Amino acid sequence: MTLASLLQAHSQLAVPLHPIDVKDLGRQVSRYRNNKAQLKAEFAIVNRNPPLPQTQAKLRSNSGKNSFPKVLPYDETRVLLQPAPNESYSDYINASYIDSFDIPRAYIATQGPSKKTAPDFWRMVWQERVGCIVMLTRVFDFIKVVCIEYWKAENDEPFGDIAVTVVNKETLANFIVRTVRLRRGHEERDIKHFQFLEWPMHRVPDTSHILEFRRRVLDYTAHHNNFDGPIVVHCCDGGSRTGVYLALDMNLDMLLCESQIDVFGCIRLLRQMRPYMVENKAQYRFLYEALLEAYLTGDTVIPVLELASRMKMLSGKTSVGGRRINHFHEEFKLIQRLTPHLSTGVCAGGHRTDNRYKNRDVIMVPPDYARPYLTSFQGQEQSDYINAVYVDGFQRKNDFIVTEWPQRNTVNDVWSLVYDHDCNTVVMLIDPQTSTNFPSFFHEKGKQKPYGVFTPELISWQHYPNIRTMMYKIRKKTVSLQEMMMGTVNELKSTQFFVLECWPESNKVPTSTAAVIELFNMVDRWRLKTGNKPVLIVSPDGFSRAGVFCAAKIACEQITMHQEVDVFHAVKTVKINRPQLVNSPMEYKYCYDLVRTYVYTVATANNAKSDSTDH
Incomplete structure (x- = not known):
């Protein structure tokens, strides 16, 4: 023209x-x-x-x-x-x-x-x-x-x-x-x-x-x-x-x-x-x-001191055009409207014929520009694909990796993901009974068990209220040419699993909000010791629960650094690379509940510290 x-x-x-x-x-x-x-x-x-x-x-x-x-x-x-x-x-x-x-x-x-x-x-x-x-x-x-x-x-x-x-x-x-x-x-x-x-x-x-x-x-x-x-x-x-x-x-x-x-x-x-x-x-x-x-x-940023009153306002209902509107639901509908759609073209890797069987749901496929590529090729396929996606945090780009619970044919790939991307923190938001649909991919007792070319050795474990942890040392059996050139032959890597036990499969949200906040704190303390490598979040299906964890974590970090919170922006951020994260008004509302609990927890801790200083 x-x-x-x-x-x-x-x-x-x-x-x-x-x-x-x-x-x-x-x-x-x-x-x-x-x-x-x-x-x-x-x-x-x-x-x-x-x-x-x-x-x-x-x-x-x-x-x-x-x-x-x-x-x-x-x-x-x-x-x-x-x-x-x-x-x-x-x-x-x-x-x-x-x-x-x-x-x-x-x-x-x-x-x-x-x-x-x-x-x-x-x-x-x-x-x-x-x-x-x-x-x-x-x-x-x-x-x-x-x-x-x-x-x-x-x-x-x-x-x-x-x-x-x-x-x-x-x-x-x-x-x-x-x-x-x-x-x-x-x-x-x-x-x-x-x-x-x-x-x-x-x-x-x-x-x-x-x-x-x-x-x-x-x-x-x-x-x-x-x-x-x-x-x-x-x-x-x-x-x-x-x-x-x-x-x-x-x-x-x-x-x-x-x-x-x-x-x-x-x-x-x-x-x-x-x-x-x-x-x-x-x-x-x-x-x-x-x-x-x-x-x-509009302005979705909330000063911490105004969080309680803002949540009270959002929890109320307003009559518009003869119908009652829930403000949490309306905010969530707006986020859904503003979330971009991922075309099949940008998710080409996951839609390839040889990779389709690695997805629990062919609709839930990561975009190629935001998926972690596997470099420890295993088996005859030599595939770099796993159904996982990067999600930004508040302070760091690609702070989280969200993946689905592995299938029987992808169990070994999860360990490739942990090893190749130095995921020394693994958060599991589901604790299912081992089944055909949820095969075991880690052991908590007994002898060392190999997963493909990886052998994780259980070093220690702890049990806390609603949370248990397992520490593993991981050894890779085979050696790639790249590893030989980089001098990382037989390199031992460590990772700690955090399993949240208070979120039953039948529940839409956890039974203990305080336990989720404690999980945030435990992860932070561990990362402070080991460096800020990506946190691997394991979701039952690759989207449910994981979005809540990531969005609430972003919002809590914002509170700590700036004494303000923007749950709306946090949820919109985690949905950029995987639009299904935070997929219901209930999950969106629960993000606010977690943030409110976090503010209360921090305030209580600060008051206790102040009292001990005074005495």
Whole structure:
């Protein structure tokens, strides 16, 4: 389709040349999902930008400061640095001022600093009194360095006359928050550096993750930013992903203030200030999807002190249109609506003919991009497949691995999973009687029993109220060429099994919420000793119970670190790679119950500690 035909199509389609009221946002997003021609036509119009002067950026003396020659600042909106003494053309940096929804020059969009341009970057941050930097790229992307770690100085050398030191770092599953101290002469400034980790070049991130990231940035700039300068935003080139983030931020402000959004007009405005802001149709559509999700979900973060009252409100019922609505059920229905469907194509490995028999249910198949691959090939098949899926935690990417109880033909594969991925923590949320449907895959007494090429030796066991544990040392019998090259021949590995005994097969939820919280604590203490390798969660069918454990664990970690909780976001997170996790309103409600018990347990422990200190 040519541009002319696209423009002709525009005259026949409802392109939103004016802001969209929030009540119409859902219908607009549905039109994009069902009518790709309209999205294509609209984005083609956005792409029609008259060329603006880029004289300074194209000077030969400045060309070496442009890491991506396609994305050059316009003369009218470029950031001018204060000239350095005895340095010609030292006022140039590949950076542009960007207006926000209601504030001129609210942001600076710039390319990711290189080794050559990092001193100029920090000069700009100091000059503009920047208090917050938003980084939307990893250092490596597509197996190449796209941005240096500019917050780290080589041999503690300053960047020009500015010394840079990281004084605090908080790592979460999808982003990192750093406190960076700048020192120039006798003056010091502490600024925040937010780095989003899960946004590959030319693609779009998960909507809930980027919305949560933006919430954290907004919380800091609204309450803790001590400087009056713009927010610096960059990806690798300062164009595509930077433009998406800025358009999202501006439209969310507009949504809050005026109950309207204007993606079309916002991007047209952004592109008048810097080229290539929002790169492709996928990013353009993503903006509408993210804005719709933000509008539908609202603020789901609950301060710990308000948890009891919020749960009381959610437990109540409201009459709408003559019917009684349970708020827990409505929240769960919204999560189901926002959970993306996994196509057969992205789950190709599990649907292969030679792997289908390894799945308890052919509908419950992991996506290839999120499944742990087996490297200890066993038998004649030499298969790398097991029905298991990674699930993110609160602080760590791929913090959990969820798998189904093995069948007779996959018992050995479970031990491959434990061994190959160093799963030194195995949590079993079911304690069934050995049967054809639930074959035994571990022994608790008697001699060592081999499982394929693995021989787990039972070292110790303990029995606690509602929980029992078993410690194993695992030896691998055969040796692969890879192991020989890595020097891990005959390497002994240890793992501890935690079996929850208070969740009968017939029960939808455990009989003891306190026991689940104690299981969280036992797992945490064990991981503190052994390192934060993935926790393997064994579910009866690969989804039930496991989602509750993962989501509640995420929420409890959030309480510990930030004294707030977002059960809605936690549940949505665990459903990304396996949509069936937390699969009923009852499981969703039980996640809240676990969180409430956790808050009570922590408060009781703190009070007891305080009393003992007083005496």
